[in-house]
Amino acid sequence: MTTTTQAYGEDNFGFTTEQVHAGEVVDGDVGARITPIYLTAGFVFDSFDHAQQRFAGHDGGLVYTRYANPTNTAVEAKITALERGVDSLLVASGQAAITVALLGILRSGDHFLSTPSLYEGSKTLFRENFERLGIEVEFVDDPHDIADWKRRVRPNTRAVYGETIPNPKNDLIDIGLIAEFAREEGLPFVIDSTASTPYLIRPIEHGANIVVHSASKFLSGHGASLAGVVVDGGNFDWARYPEKFPQFSTPIGGPSSPTLTEKFGNKAYLEYTRTIIAGRLGPTLSPLNAFLLQQGLETLSLRVDRHSRNSLAIATWLESQPEVTSVDYPGLASNPSHAIATKYYPRGTGSVFGFTLAGGQADARTIIDSLELFSRMSHMGDVRSLVLHPGTTSHAHLSADERYRLGIYDGLVRLSVGIEDEADLIADLELAFTKLRASRAGGAGHVAATDHAADEFYSVPEPGADDVLAVSSTVAGSPALTARFSA
Numbered sequence: 001m002t003t004t005t006q007a008y009g010e011d012n013f014g015f016t017t018e019q020v021h022a023g024e025v026v027d028g029d030v031g032a033r034i035t036p037i038y039l040t041a042g043f044v045f046d047s048f049d050h051a052q053q054r055f056a057g058h059d060g061g062l063v064y065t066r067y068a069n070p071t072n073t074a075v076e077a078k079i080t081a082l083e084r085g086v087d088s089l090l091v092a093s094g095q096a097a098i099t100v101a102l103l104g105i106l107r108s109g110d111h112f113l114s115t116p117s118l119y120e121g122s123k124t125l126f127r128e129n130f131e132r133l134g135i136e137v138e139f140v141d142d143p144h145d146i147a148d149w150k151r152r153v154r155p156n157t158r159a160v161y162g163e164t165i166p167n168p169k170n171d172l173i174d175i176g177l178i179a180e181f182a183r184e185e186g187l188p189f190v191i192d193s194t195a196s197t198p199y200l201i202r203p204i205e206h207g208a209n210i211v212v213h214s215a216s217k218f219l220s221g222h223g224a225s226l227a228g229v230v231v232d233g234g235n236f237d238w239a240r241y242p243e244k245f246p247q248f249s250t251p252i253g254g255p256s257s258p259t260l261t262e263k264f265g266n267k268a269y270l271e272y273t274r275t276i277i278a279g280r281l282g283p284t285l286s287p288l289n290a291f292l293l294q295q296g297l298e299t300l301s302l303r304v305d306r307h308s309r310n311s312l313a314i315a316t317w318l319e320s321q322p323e324v325t326s327v328d329y330p331g332l333a334s335n336p337s338h339a340i341a342t343k344y345y346p347r348g349t350g351s352v353f354g355f356t357l358a359g360g361q362a363d364a365r366t367i368i369d370s371l372e373l374f375s376r377m378s379h380m381g382d383v384r385s386l387v388l389h390p391g392t393t394s395h396a397h398l399s400a401d402e403r404y405r406l407g408i409y410d411g412l413v414r415l416s417v418g419i420e421d422e423a424d425l426i427a428d429l430e431l432a433f434t435k436l437r438a439s440r441a442g443g444a445g446h447v448a449a450t451d452h453a454a455d456e457f458y459s460v461p462e463p464g465a466d467d468v469l470a471v472s473s474t475v476a477g478s479p480a481l482t483a484r485f486s487a
C-alpha cells in the first residue's frame, strides 16, 4: 500500500514529495516503512502448477532476481514517476544501461546517429564494442544543424543518441529540436541524462523517448555503489515501423500469439529490454545497491539544488581569475550554451564542468595537486567535490589533435562540485591559485608552455612520469586501456 491514494508522476505533488514517496510499498508482513533489501536470488512457487503459471507469465509474479526483485521494482517505480516515463529497468551500471537501452533497439547491420559531445566511455563503447557487434555509430559535426542530421540518415538508421549536459565542455544540445528531427524520421531518441537528473530536466517532456542514467552519480549521490537505469517514455510508436523494429511486431509465441506491442502496449520496449536483453545478458543490479540508490533518491532535489548553486558561485569566481582562459559552465551569461540553459534548465545547469588554465598542463598539475577539499577522482555527482585532468586521464587515449578538437586542452581541469559549503570550496581553490602564482614567481626549471588554448605563454615544468605513462599506453596500441578508466 502506498502512503496516498493519489498517483505519483502526474503532477499531483512537487518533485521533493515524489522523490520521497513515489514507488514506496509498505511491507505487508511486518510494516517496514522503507522498502527492504530483498536479498534473494529467486522466489518460491506454491506448487508445480504455480511454477508453470509463473513461467508462462500468467500471474505476473516474481520468478528470479535477474528479471525482477521487489527492492529494485520500488526504485524503478520511483524513477519512472520522477522522469514521467511509463516503466524503468535498473541495471548494474550506467554503461550497462546505455548498452541494454540501445540493444533493445539495434541489431547487427544497424546504424545510429549521435551528438558529438559525449561521455568518452560511451564513445569507446560505440566505436569499439558496438562496432564488433556490427552496429555502426556516426557522429554529427554540429548537433544544432538539423541539415547535418538529415543528410546522415540512411535506410538502416535506427536511433538517435545524445546527452543532456555533456562533460567536461557542457556544450548543451537543443533537446526539443533533435527530438523533432527524430520523430519526423521515425527514429527513437535515446538520451543520457546522468549529469542533469530529472530534477533539472525531464527529457521525455521535451520529446525524447528513452532516458538512461548512470545512477552511480547524482541519483545515488554518495559515491558508494554503481547503478544504471533505463526509462521508457512510452511515447514511441514501435508498431508503426514493423520493418525497422521487428522485435515489437512479431508474434512472441507462434503465429496466433500477440506481438509485444499488442501484449504490453506502450511498455513493450521496456518489457523487451528487461526480459530479452538485460534478462539474458545479465547485468543485474544487486538489491543491496538498489537500496542504496533508493536512499540517495530521497534527497536528490536538495543535493542537486546545492550542487548547482555551488557550481554557479565557483564558475563565477573562476571566470575572474587571470590564469583562467575559459569556464565551461552554461549558467554563466558569457557561455555559448547560456540561451539553451535558460530555455531548458531553469533550476540550474548541474555541477560537472571544465575550466582551462592558460599555463597548460603544468598549471593544471599545480592546481590539482594543491587542492585539499577536492578529491582527485574519476567520478562525478558525488556529495564530495572531485577534480580530474581529462587530457591525461579520461581522454588520454585520444591524439592531441582529437583532444583539441573536443576542446580538451592541456590546461583543462574538470570539477564535479559537491555540496560542501561554498565558502570552503572557494577558499580551497583560492589556496590552490595562490600556490600556482607562487610557483610561477619561483620559475626554476620551467619551459615555455604550448597550450592550445593559451592566450599568453607561461612558464611550465617538463612533463612528469604520469604523462609518459598515459602516452605509452596509447602508443602500445591499446586505446581502451586508458579509456576504460574514465567516469
Ligand SMILES: Cc1ncc(COP(=O)(O)O)c(C=O)c1O
Residues within 6 Å of the ligand: 093, 094, 095, 096, 119, 121, 163, 192, 194, 195, 213, 214, 215, 216, 217, 226, 227, 228, 379, 380, 486, 487
Ligand atoms: C554521462 C555518463 N554516462 C554514463 C556513464 C557510465 O556510468 P557508470 O560508471 O555507472 O557505468 C558515465 C560515467 O562517468 C557518465 O559520465
